Amino acid sequence: MSGPVVTQRPTSVKAAKDRGVPQMPPVPNKEDITATWDYLEMGINRVMHHFTSGIDMQSYMGLYTAVHNFCTSQKAVSPHGGSPANNAAGPQRGAHLLGEELYRHLIEYLNGHLGQLLDTSRTHSDEALLQFYIKEWSRYTNSAKYIHHIFRYLNRHWVKREMDEGKKSIYDVYTLHLVQWRQNLFSPVSGKVMEAVLKLVEKHRNGETIEHSQIKAVVDSFVSLGLDDADPTKPTLDVYxxxxxxxxxxxxxxxxxxxxxxxxxxxxxxxxxxxxxxxxxxxxxxxxxxxxxxxxxxxxxxxxxxxxxxxxxxxxxxxxTLLDNDREDDMKRMYGLLSRIVDGLEPLRNKFETHVRRVGLAAVAKVAADAEKLEPKVYVDALLETHTKFQGLVKRAFNDEPEFTRSLDNACREFVNRNEVCKSGSNKSPELLAKYTDVLLRKSGTSVEEAELEATLTQIMTVFKYIEDKDVFQKFYSRMLARRLVHSNSSSDDAETSMISKLKEACGFEYTNKLQRMFQDMQISKDLNSGFRAHCEEYEHKIDSQYSILGTGFWPLTAPSTTFAPPAEIQKDCDRFTMFYRNKHEGRKLTWLWQLCKGEVKATYSKSKTPYTFQVSAYQMAVLLLFNDKDTHTYEEIASATSLNRESLDPALTITLKAKVLIAEGGKVGPGTTFKLNYDFKNKKIRINLNVAQKTEQKQEEAETNNTIEEDRRILLQSVIVRIMKARKRMKHSQLVSETINHIKNRFVPKVADIKKGIETLLDKEYLERLNDDELGYLA
Missing domain, CATH: 1.20.1310.10 (Cullin Repeats)
Structure with missing residues (x-):
């Protein structure tokens, strides 16, 4: 037999007497059931009312023994009368009846005790009621734990058997205490107790100091009273x-x-x-x-x-208002609040997107007074400044939320592709971005740190992400890259490689395939030049020359638009290289791109005796070398000697005139003009660059690039349509248009009219055929 789980040390009999607690008499004869219950009631009453005084082990053992005696007494009376000896169930049935009698006595005691508490509670209100409830609940539940252990024999036998048989409203003694509290005290006073709790909480909300433990005790009480009627062993939160x-x-x-x-x-x-x-x-x-x-x-x-x-x-x-005034902290606070409710942020995202678009358009309009003269750097910086500002806002104020980032992306895509500058041409943004990239990657007088250059290229990719016509950027970028490589004008091979890697990551291998092949060609050309220099060791009067072999399918270059008769010295070296190359690669054809060739000539003719070095194009070199023979040449003589047409000769002559290397007599550059070497030429620089493209040439090149873009788009559209139809065999016309857009939109946004035109072209060429019900079929 085990003792109770005592939460405080049992005191001695003497200590209990010293505190004025009545001494427990000896356990009565077990055959006297009435006396036994009176003894138990005295003990229960002592626990209930004098719990703080404790209970000594002797008293505990006496009470436990009394419970055992009550349940096992042989003097139980059958419900039908007679002694237990005459009952069919015998002594076991008697014990059962006595267990039930003891359980009933305990319920009656608890009802009486709680009735007294209820009467007392009616004399209290508000915080006084709250204190009374908490105090009595604590006393009652702690007493219940002791009484539960005293009645352990009843729990183990009679209660367990009743519960196993499925009897309702039968609980272990501790749970019985909770049930009785809920029925007799909690139900009548819970409303007023809760009113007191709410008044206390309101005080707390108003800034007053309260006893938190009181509310905590009430909460714990309400939770403890959650007993499942179907299974009392399973607590619920229904009451709470x-x-x-x-x-x-x-x-x-x-x-x-x-x-x-x-x-x-x-x-x-x-x-x-x-x-x-x-x-x-x-x-x-x-x-x-x-x-x-x-x-x-x-x-x-x-x-x-x-x-x-x-x-x-x-x-x-x-x-x-917060957006207009850059109230970042307040926007962060508003985001935190509205993010707590359903669809609270969607209107903010829409307003944010509209605001960013408006600010971006205003920033571009501010710098775009003259779109033709607009510096690429100024334009790109205006775009980046807006993006950087609001990207920081999204990160700091809007918790870097994906939906706000999407709103930012939508707004940036709008003002990058449809702004004041783009009115002069939808290709303007990618064109200016490509030109700015060219400025960064080209050699210049101002050196840029590698880390700074890398950071700027990363920013360029930010703008590139929003550009819709990525094929336009590719076309301009590849032309400018070709010039940098051919003229050995790249600031850094590492920077060039880094930029191509970024483009490849953004758009895939196919987008940068030709760009990477350009670098391979330049490396092959370096090895070829080393071999050619070794080959020329046996010749005298060598020219310090360097040749680039460029694959036709990978470089965005075209054959010259004019005939050209290079100077004899140059022609001799070119013929020697041609023979050398053909010996290595039989059957290959070389096309000379004279418009891209450049060189240096030294001049010692000036009266100042200063040895100048002119950096010139091949056409300018041919013109200047004519003046070794005589000081004056007519326009017709120069044209005849060089075999250049006017479109190529006039720009070459114009630059030399502007630099005052030559003097024109007879008016503007053209037939009838006589050109004379300027012996009075002076310049602060020793090395003078005459190989400068004129604006008319640049505009012509831009126009040619844009024409090429349109032609490439037309071919790409047709090839995509064919690939789709080859895979699908049959498709509705509208489905084909939609799928074509999905395939191409990462390179540019195609017009539906252009797709329809491409379909018509393929129908005419019999790649496709019309079927019934607006359906198209693929012809193998």
Whole structure:
């Protein structure tokens, strides 16, 4: 037989007597059931009323023995009369009846005890009632634990057998105490207790100091009374939820509805947001301090609805003002509040997108007074400045949320592709971005740190991400890359490789395939030049020359638009290289791209005796070398000697005239003009670059590039349509148009009219055929 789980040390009999607690008499004769119950009632009463005095082991053993005696007495009377000896069930049936009698006595005792407490509770109200309830609950439950152990024999035998047989309303002794408390005391006073709790919470919300432990004790009491009638061993939160959570949430809603309306009537929206954030944090702390975790979800919902949802329109109306005034902290606060309610942020995202688009368009309009003279760097910096500003805002104020990032991307895509500059041509943004990249990657007088250059290239890729016509960027970029490589004008091979890697990561291998092949050709050309120099060691009067072999299919270059007769010295070296190359690669054809060739000539003719070095194009070199023979040449003589047409000769002559290397006599550059060597030529620089493209040449090249883009798009559209139809065999016309757009939109946004035109062309060429019901079929 085990003893009770005693929560405080049993005191001695002498100690109990010293405190005025009545001494327990000896255990009565077990055959005297009435006396036995009187003895038990005295013990129970002692535990209930003098629990703080404790109970000594002798008294405990006496009470335990009395319970055992009561349940095992042989003098139980059958319900039909007669002695146990005459009963069919014998002594076992008698023990059963005595166990039931003892259980009934205990219930009657508890009813009487709780009735007295109920009468006393009616003399209290508010905090006094709360204190009374908490004090009596603590005394009652602690006493119940002792009584539960004293009645362990009843629990182990009679109660267990009754419960095993499925009897309802039979509980172990401790649970019986809780059930009786719930029925006799809790039900009548819970409403008033809860009113006292809510008044205490309201004081706390108003900034007054309260005893948290009181509310915590009430919560624990309500939770403990959640007993499942079907299975008392399984606790539930039904009592707590109905009697505590429900009124608490209702009171919370009423409190914050009144407070928020009054506060907004007297304060600004910005101040209200600070107040709301503070209140929400307080309620979260309140759950931690003295509420049950189960209430958190409902409490959060109630606070969100009363503090945020009810005033969401006012908050959203203020958002534009915050954007206009860059109130980042307030926007962060508003984001935190509206993110707590369903669809609270969608209107903010729409306003944010509209605002970013408007700011971006204004930034471009500010720098785009003259789109033709617009510097690529100024344009790209205007785009980046807007993006960087609002990207930081999304990160800091909007928690880097993907939906806000999507709004930012949508806005940037709009002002990058459809702005003031793009009115002069939809290809302007990619063209200017490519030109800015060319400026960065080209050698210049100002050196840029490698880390700084890499960071700038990363920023360029940010703008590139938003460009819709990526094929336009590719076309301009490849032409400019070709010039940098051919003229050995790249600032850094590492930077060039890094940029191509970035483009490859963004658009795939196919997008950068030709760019990478250009680098391979240049490496092959270096090896070839080394072999050619070794080959020329046996010759005299060698020219310091270097040749680049460029694959026709990979370089965006075209054959010269004019005939050209190079100077004899140059022609001799070119013929020698041609023979050398053909010996290595039989059957290959070389096409000389004279318009890209350049060189240096040294001049010692000036009266100042200064040895100048002119950096010139091949055409300019041919013109200047003519003046070794005589000082004056007519336009017709120069044209005849060089075999150049006017489109190529005139720009070459114009640059030399502007630099005052030659003097024109007879008017403008053209037939009838005589050109004379300027012996009075002076310049602060020793090395003078005459190989400068004129604006007319640049415009012509841009026009040619744009024409090439249109032709490439037309071919790409047709090839994509054929690939789709080859895979699908049959498709509806509208489906084919839609799928073609999906395939191509990563390179450029195709027009539906161009797709339809491509389909018609393929029908004419018999790649496709018309079928019934607006369907197209593929012809193998």
């Amino acid at each position: 939820r109905y009697n505590f959570e429900k009124p608490f949430i209702s009171a919370t809603r009423s409190y914050y509805q009144a407070e928020s309306q009054q506060f907004l009537a007297e304060n600004s929206v910005i101040e209200y947001m600070k107040k709301a954030v503070s209140r929400l944090e307080e309620e979260e702390q309140r759950v931690t301090m003295y509420l049950h975790p189960d209430i958190k979800a409902q409490l959060t919902t109630a606070c969100n609805e009363t503090l945020i949802s009810s005033h969401s329109t006012l908050l959203r109306d203020e958002f534009q």
